[in-house]
Amino acid sequence: MYLPNQYRFSCSAKINSGTRALENLPMELDALNATRPLIIAGENSPRRGYVKKVISALKDSGMTLGVCDDIPDDPDPSLIGELVNLYRHRDHDSIVAVGAGPVVDVAKIVNIAISHDGGASLRQLEGGARIMNPLGPFILVPTAGATGYETSRYAGVRDMMFSSPFLMPDLVVIDPRMVPAVESGQMIDSAMTALTHAVEAYTSAAKNPIADVYGYAAIGFVMKHLAPVVSRPADREGRCALVNAACMAGCIISDDTRGMAHALGETVSAMFGIARGISMGIMLPYTVAYRAVNGEAFIAELLLPVAGFYEYGRTTPSLRASVAVTMMIDLVRELNETADGVMPRTLEEAGVPEYMLQDIAETAVSHGLSRFGRDDYLTVARQAWEGSPAMDR
Amino acid sequence: MSTYREVKPGDKPFKRAYVAVMLWFVGRAIQSAARVDRAVRAEFDALPEGFTFCLGVEPRGPFMVVGKNRKGKAKYLGWNLQGREIDLSMRIKNLEAAILLFTFQESDALSACRNRIIVDGDIPAACAMMRVIDIVEVYLLPKIIARMAIKRYPAWPFRRKYLGRVRIYIRSVLGY
Incomplete structure (x- = not known):
């Protein structure tokens, strides 16, 4: 366990997970002094019955709820103004966001707007560290497909981006009923996003002992449950573990922990329309291998959450990093076989032309926050294209 | 424009009624068991005079209150918390958790471990009341169900278990 010379950790999100966790909502809302939540x-959600389940859990609470359950996947920023007006005119006092991805971003931004009543406009609060005060009560009920951004300190709709620790939910309720089996592509996409963020936080120079605990659990859950859930989607416990992993990974994402795999994955996703988690999943083992070869000390420790105590204990310290990389490559291979090619093993299999690697590296380096430069990014992109990690050379 | 609707989620009258009946009967059974069973009596003897204990469901009930009167005897005091000073309160966080507990799908210990119960008061007294409830459950329930509801099913002599069960049932129904 590594104790840095100086560190800071804060996570305001209380996680309430497990069977019938939703039924705790009335009490938790009461604890937040909220009596009229806006869902x-x-x-x-209507098709999947998510909102119906939340309403059913709030039976017997005596509350009156407001429901807006038609937030599109690509919301227009004007929608935020409409929701803010609804919130104010209907006297709501809290927000319950049900879902994953854009809907949670919208809910977070609505919360910023209503909490800065009469003060700064949303545009003035964009960027980092401009939201200096706690926001209104905000509860998140993540559903299948949660990637971890939902619990993170980030929110964004189109060109509006916000970052503040106050954007983390006050409460996250993970209930197995809200995590039905979804198509394998969506499952892999969300789990691989969580794995990438957890691995990068666990091995970054900005790591700290408390974030390590979150990262350890998130990596362990994804490594243990992702392949079984993809091959047997009825595995309810596994699905719930993956959403837990996503939420924990979201709690430890910060500007300092988003590294090479994140930057390359985002770039490949934006340039070639590949799902973000899938492209991060392709890049992850190669970036980890490259960083290990370049002498990053924490990579060897990654074997502990990736493989567990037994494998970690019986592996020679000098081989731990390469065993961790091999196990991550094995996971990608297994997913590729089980999910009928939904998860490509290399960039070549994903349809990325070789001549574009240069562009990918140049774009990614501008997004990346790690200590590596354009040549390093190009090397890793080439290794991911060929499917040969740095350690094999 | 986003569509908006207001929803009143409604009630769960049948579940609430079931839990209310169970709490009523358990309350009266605790009172009876304190007169019939030595172990339950000893637990109440160790509690201070005037001690009151409530078990119920958040946020709107039902509840049951059991207290120790001036004569040192356990007494079921009804369901109303109004105007009472409660020394030990054990509140189940929601009606669904109460249903799990009172349909014996989950033991009281497991329910506490799963963060479904809030205890407000003296912890040794709470442990004593949990032991009392466990004993009462052994009396009230057939072995096959009681084993799911408590941590360890005790090996009691025939006389204590069956005679005690009959006496506690009669006293609970008649309320003395």
Whole structure:
């Protein structure tokens, strides 16, 4: 366990997970002095019955709820103004976001707007560290497809981006009923996003002992449950573990922990329309291998959450990093076989042309926050394209 | 424009009624068991005079209150918390958790471990009341169900278990 010379950790999100966790909502809302919550959910929620389950959990609470359950996947910023007006005119006092991805971003931004009543406009609060005060009560009920951004300190709709520790939810309720089996592509996408963020936080120079605990659990859950859940989607415990992993990974994402795999994955996703988690998943083992070869000390420790105590204990310290990389490559290979090619093993299999690697590296380096430069990014991109990690050379 | 609707989630009258009946009967059974069973009596003897204990469901009940009167005897004091000073309060966080507990799908210990119960008061007294409830459950329930509801099913002699069960049932129904 590594104790840095100086560190700071804060996570305001209380996680309430497990069977019938939703039924705690009335009490938790009461604890937040909230009596008239506004439920914000995505347009797919009525089909999946998410909102119905939340309303059912609030039976017997005596509360009156407001429900907006048609937030599109690509919301227009004007929608935020409408929701803010609804919130104010209907006297709501808290927000319950039900879903994953854009709907949660919308709910977070609505919360910023209503909490800065009469003060600064949303545009003035964009960027980092401009939201200096706690926001209104905000509860998150993540559903299948949660990537971890939901619990993070970030929110963004189109070109509006916000970052503040106050954007983390006050409460996250993870209930197995809200995590139904979804198509394997969506499952892999969200779990790989969580794994990438957890691995990068666990091995970054900005790591700290408390974030390590979150990262350890998140990596362990994804490594243990992702492949079984993809091959047997009825695995309820596994699905719930993956959403837990995503939420924990979200709690430890920060500007200092988003590294090479994140930057390359985001770039490949934006340039070639590949799902973000899938492209991060392809890049992850190669970036980890490259960093290990370049002498990053924490990579060897990654074997502990990736493989568990037994494998960690019986592996020679000098081989731990390469065993961790091999196990992550094995996971990608297994997913590729189980999910009928939804998860490509290399950038070549993902349809990325070789001549574009240069552009990918140049774009990624401008997004990346790690100590590596353009040549390093190009090397890793080439290794991910060929499918040969740095350690094999 | 986003569509908006207001919803009143409604009630769960049947579940609430079931839990209310169970709490009523358990309350009266505690009172009876304190007169019939030595172990329960000893637990109440160790509690201070005037001690009151409530078990119920958040946020709107039902509740049951059991107290120790001036004569040192356990007494079921009804369901109303109004105007009472409660020394030990054990509140189940929601009706669904109470249903799990009172349909014996979850033991009281497991329910506490799963963060479904809030205890407000003296912890030794709470442990004593949990032991009392466990004993009462052994009396009230057939072995096959009681084993799911408590941590360890005790090996009691025939006389204590069956005679005690009959006496506690009669006293609980008649309320003395």
